[in-house]
Amino acid sequence: MSHEDCCTKRREALNEFALPGKAISCERYGNGHINDTFLTITDEGKRFILQRMNTDVFKDPVSLMNNIVLVTEFLKKKIEQRGGDTERETLNIVGTKDGGAYHVDSTGNYWRVYRYIEDAVTLDKVRTPDDFYASAVAFGRFSGQMADFDASKLTETIPDFHNTPKRFETFMRAVKDDVCKRAEGVQAEIEFYKAHEADMNYCAERLKEGKLPLRVTHNDTKLNNIMLDNKTGKGICVIDLDTVMPGLSIYDFGDSIRFGANTAAEDEIDLSKVSLSTDLFDTYVKGYLEGCDGALTKEEIKLLPMGAKTMTLECGMRFLTDYLQGDTYFMIHREGHNLDRTRTQIELVKDMERKWNDMEAIVNEYI
Ligand code: ADP
Numbered sequence: 086m087s088h089e090d091c092c093t094k095r096r097e098a099l100n101e102f103a104l105p106g107k108a109i110s111c112e113r114y115g116n117g118h119i120n121d122t123f124l125t126i127t128d129e130g131k132r133f134i135l136q137r138m139n140t141d142v143f144k145d146p147v148s149l150m151n152n153i154v155l156v157t158e159f160l161k162k163k164i165e166q167r168g169g170d171t172e173r174e175t176l177n178i179v180g181t182k183d184g185g186a187y188h189v190d191s192t193g194n195y196w197r198v199y200r201y202i203e204d205a206v207t208l209d210k211v212r213t214p215d216d217f218y219a220s221a222v223a224f225g226r227f228s229g230q231m232a233d234f235d236a237s238k239l240t241e242t243i244p245d246f247h248n249t250p251k252r253f254e255t256f257m258r259a260v261k262d263d264v265c266k267r268a269e270g271v272q273a274e275i276e277f278y279k280a281h282e283a284d285m286n287y288c289a290e291r292l293k294e295g296k297l298p299l300r301v302t303h304n305d306t307k308l309n310n311i312m313l314d315n316k317t318g319k320g321i322c323v324i325d326l327d328t329v330m331p332g333l334s335i336y337d338f339g340d341s342i343r344f345g346a347n348t349a350a351e352d353e354i355d356l357s358k359v360s361l362s363t364d365l366f367d368t369y370v371k372g373y374l375e376g377c378d379g380a381l382t383k384e385e386i387k388l389l390p391m392g393a394k395t396m397t398l399e400c401g402m403r404f405l406t407d408y409l410q411g412d413t414y415f416m417i418h419r420e421g422h423n424l425d426r427t428r429t430q431i432e433l434v435k436d437m438e439r440k441w442n443d444m445e446a447i448v449n450e451y452i
């Protein structure tokens with residue numbers, strides 16, 4: 086869609102929602118890789134998040150929005166029960182003028198609006214360990230809150246989202262098909278993932294054996310999917326609820342480590358900057374277990390390092406798959422962006438392997 090078309094579509098879409106006052110600005114916002122996100126401000130100075138949902142990624146946006154309505158309503162009740170602030174501690178959907186949770190425009194784009202969570206930030210990098218600790222407590226608490234949610238009500242918005250063995254099959258198919266003729270240039274990266282196939286099966290096998298429980302998890306626990314309160318520094322609200330589905334707690338833990346305990350950005354080009362901060366790892370273990378409030382089993386705690394390694398392997402392999410398939414899934418902002426992302430993830434796995442004993446010693450302290 087051209088820039089102008091996009092602006093027109095946005096304006097038209099905004100008009101469908103029951104906003105107080107008139108929208109006077111609407112600018113691209115945030116660093117998510119999936120949806121098109123815009124910040125809109127009304128003539129009364131109220132702020133809202135407008136999103137064009139990515140329907141290539143989320144093939145059933147109607148069920149997805151149904152999930153989000155169910156989850157946010159459920160969380161709202163819990164927040165009310167503990168006397169919290171329902172405006173800030175969960176996402177709030179702004180309905181359309183005719184009472185729907187989303188709008189479909191004339192060309193089939195799906196739009197939604199959330200109230201903007203004020204006096205809070207999302208971060209792409211921790212400023213201090215306290216930020217990471219706060220995010221860990223909040224993500225842990227999120228899964229605790231979801232413990233008595235009826236998972237059968239949820240649609241799997243992306244089937245096999247964290248089915249790592251299946252992701253490996255998809256990756257191998259992408260290597261074989263090589264539709265963009267890029268495989269030759271990334272042989273070392275391909276070999277790295279082939280050599281780690283057994284690691285990628287490990288947690289999935291423990292799940293199959295019943296050693297790891299299936300819980301309702303967030304599944305996309307990046308640091309920038311949590312709002313930190315400007316005044317208290319606490320994790321006020323978990324956002325990006327598109328992938329709330331049954332999953333493994335060690336994967337929620339692991340994806341946070343992959344993104345937040347890396348000493349470099351996810352797309353850093355200078356690989357010498359990439360490493361696992363064992364201090365941040367320790368901080369996150371402490372916060373996550375506190376947030377989960379005793380809910381994790383001994384086996385889950387023991388396998389937290391493996392959750393981190395699996396998520397870092399899986400995510401890097403997904404970036405490489407997307408690179409091989411012509412960058413159709415993750416939003417890219419430069420040539421080779423997905424390959425840069427792959428390389429940081431590989432470097433991070435290598436550093437985890439070097440620091441494996443330290444990671445295990447840290448979690449053992451908490452068992
Ligand atoms: P994506 O799925 O593309 O990652 P997100 O839902 O995570 O999209 O939104 C992208 C970014 O927009 C977030 O990282 C956050 O900075 C901002 N954002 C999203 N929802 C809100 C909200 N309700 N209030 C404030 N900021 C938000």
Ligand code: GN1
Pocket residue numbers: 116117118119120142304305307310325327328340351400
């Ligand atoms: C995507 O939507 P966002 O940017 O929070 C992706 C995650 C990846 C992450 C990598 C639905 O997360 O699975 O781990 O990018 N989300 C989806 O940064 O695929």
Ligand code: MG
Pocket residue numbers: 117118309310325
């Ligand atoms: Mg996001």
